[in-house]
Amino acid sequence: MIIVKNLYKNFGSLQVLKNVNARIKEQEVVVVIGPSGSGKSTFLRCLNLLETPTSGEIIINGISLTDKNTNINRVREEVGMVFQRFNLFPHMTVLRNVTLAPVKVKKMSQQEAEDLCLGLLAKVGLSDKAHVYPSQLSGGQMQRVAIARALAMKPKVMLFDEPTSALDPEMVGEVLAVMKDLAEEGMTMVVVTHEMGFAREVGDRVIFMDEGMIVEEGSPQEMFLSPQNERTKSFLSKIL
Amino acid sequence: MVYEWQWDFVWQILPQLVFKGAVLTVELTTLGVLIGTVIGLFTALFRLSRIKPLQWLAAAYTDFFRGTPLLVQIMIIQYALPVVFGYVPNVWINAVAALGINSGAYVAEIFRAGIQSIDRGQMEAARSLGMTYSQAMRYVILPQAFKISIPPLGNEFIALLKDSSLVSVIGMQELMNTGKLIVGARPRVLETYLTVAIIYLIMTMSISRLVAFGERRLAAGDHR
Ligand SMILES: Nc1ncnc2c1ncn2[C@@H]1O[C@H](COP(=O)(O)OP(=O)(O)OP(=O)(O)O)[C@@H](O)[C@H]1O
């Protein structure tokens, strides 16, 4: 479903991604781990073109993102993204946060979008919050709204960039639970996270990145119990 | 010698100053700010766009109108342009145009700062949902930027209200010029200009009260 070939990304003279290759199958949950600055976010952001790759190819569902003729906005409709800092629209209610894109981008009717929104809010356990503003929500609630907002576009793939890193510890669980449900429903997911419990339990595959490269990848068991690469070993020994 | 202040004279000229002069001053300033807001919005968007010629155009415009005296701009619009393009100047139109174009340059900088102060994550979230750049601007960035811009826009309104006295030089009968004409006919200078000054003061203070009130209202319903 996602094919990444020889992906390079430079910021000026700084090489952030160096020859990244990956294949992500439909319904697969891939967890990306690695030290700070290793390029995890940049890799994720390339997958919906928030960063433009310097070279290489990314193909999602048969559509090449790196092809000049591809309509980026159409691709982004298919790829949902959840950010570390939620990025909810503070001047809109939860309902409008979730319905804005379906109405404006997909030209869905307001009524249809609202029904969809209420369904999604029920799914993330926030049925009673449709008419409040983000500032009236806790961090965990905001992140669940952000997930509902992304799902409202009915994406084929969901990208998560450290979705629980900005949360107080007691709120991490509620967000991970929503993500787990999503994985069980068969959503294709790429998740950057430091939550190793989640990686083990929900992940189909773990990718370890360091200095802009994929150093090692494998099933959670392989990666956590018997990592091969020295850098993987030393990284895991620090965080486990 | 003690100056003999004449209250009678003040009461006599007050209606003319308020209902002719001040009314026109408010009219010119309001139109100027409205035009300036529209011009300023587009200029700010041009300035922040990725299209180089638009950026240059916007930069040249703001630099010129912020970097030269309004008085000179008024003179150019009233006297120089009609010579170049051969038309009969209309004082009212030129006064409004000069004030609008001048304030547009300041408003552009206000909006630019407002837009740039919005967290980058807002644009990214909007784009990641499939919105185009213009949709993201329109629904997500500008409403937030506009709210932040209200206090500096109020200050711009006040500045322009005072600066509108400059269009008296092309014969616009606004507050300042009304005062000048009164003095020309009956030279009670102190009464006239002091009254003019106090009318300006009342107007500027009313605006700043109004802005402060609006700000409080917005802050009360603040959802950030
Ligand atoms: N827009 C940018 N301009 C310049 N350098 C950038 C930019 N974005 C990221 N970088 C740099 O690229 C490198 C990789 O950043 P990235 O955010 O992808 O790392 P990360 O693995 O997500 O780290 P973290 O765990 O801290 O989030 C870092 O050195 C960072 O400073």
Ligand SMILES: [Mg+2]
């Ligand atoms: Mg990161």
